[in-house]
Amino acid sequence: MKFEVMDRSISRPLPPEELVEAGRQAELFRPAPDVWEWIQSVYLEEGAPLINYDHEHLVAADVAVLWTTAENIRHGRQIAGTAEIPNVKGTRWAKARERDQLMQWFGRIPEFLITLDAVTAAQDEDLNFCALCDHELYHCGLKLDRHGSVKYDRDGNAQFALRGHDVEEHIGVVARYGIVSAGVERLVAAALQTPLIAPAQISIACGNCLRA
Numbered sequence: 231m232k233f234e235v236m237d238r239s240i241s242r243p244l245p246p247e248e249l250v251e252a253g254r255q256a257e258l259f260r261p262a263p264d265v266w267e268w269i270q271s272v273y274l275e276e277g278a279p280l281i282n283y284d285h286e287h288l289v290a291a292d293v294a295v296l297w298t299t300a301e302n303i304r305h306g307r308q309i310a311g312t313a314e315i316p317n318v319k320g321t322r323w324a325k326a327r328e329r330d331q332l333m334q335w336f337g338r339i340p341e342f343l344i345t346l347d348a349v350t351a352a353q354d355e356d357l358n359f360c361a362l363c364d365h366e367l368y369h370c371g372l373k374l375d376r377h378g379s380v381k382y383d384r385d386g387n388a389q390f391a392l393r394g395h396d397v398e399e400h401i402g403v404v405a406r407y408g409i410v411s412a413g414v415e416r417l418v419a420a421a422l423q424t425p426l427i428a429p430a431q432i433s434i435a436c437g438n439c440l441r442a
C-alpha cells in the first residue's frame with residue numbers, strides 16, 4: 231500500500247491475507263521479517279523517509295516482528311502493538327518452550343520482539359501504523375546505569391532494555407497544578423509544535439503503556 235509523507239512515497243507492509251481472513255476467529259501468530267525490513271528502511275537507514283536518530287542504537291540490534299490476530303483488550307481497547315525482550319520471564323519449561331517457538335519462527339532468539347495486531351493494522355490509517363511502529367521502537371531502548379550512561383557487555387556491545395514512558399503524570403495533576411515536571415514541559419512543547427512528520431489521527435493503544 232503506497233502513501234505520501236513529507237513529499238516521500240512510502241509503501242507499507244500489510245498483514246498476510248491468511249490472517250486478515252481469519253480475523254479474530256483464530257488466535258494466530260506469524261513471523262513478519264518483511265515488517266522489520268520495512269522498519270529499517272523507513273526509520274533507521276541513512277536517508278530513510280521517517281528517519282529517527284532516537285532509534286540509532288537499533289541499527290545494531292536484533293529485532294524480530296510478529297503479526298497476531300489474537301484479541302487483547304485492556305481498558306476497553308484492543309492493543310495494537312507491544313515491544314518486549316523475549317525469553318526473560320517464566321519457569322524453565324515456559325522459557326524453553328518459548329525459545330523453541332522463537333527458533334521455529336525466526337531461527338534465533340531476537341533481542342527485541344515487536345508484536346503487531348494484524349486486524350488493527352489491516353484497517354488502520356497509514357500514518358497511524360507509522361506512529362505505532364515508531365512508538366514500539368521507542369520502547370526498545372538502551373540499558374543505562376544509575377548515572378544515565380549506556381551499559382556495555384564484556385565484548386563492548388551496548389546492552390538493551392525496555393524503555394518506559396518519557397512522561398509519567400496524571401492529567402488531573404497538570405490541570406490542577408500546571409507543568410509540574412521537566413518531562414511534562416517537554417511534552418507540552420512537543421504537542422504545541424507542528425508535527426515533524428504529520429498528525430496521526432487515532433491514539434496509540436500499546437500493550438506496554440496500557441498496563442492492566
Ligand SMILES: [Zn+2]
Pocket residue numbers: 365366369436437438439440
Ligand atoms: Zn507503548
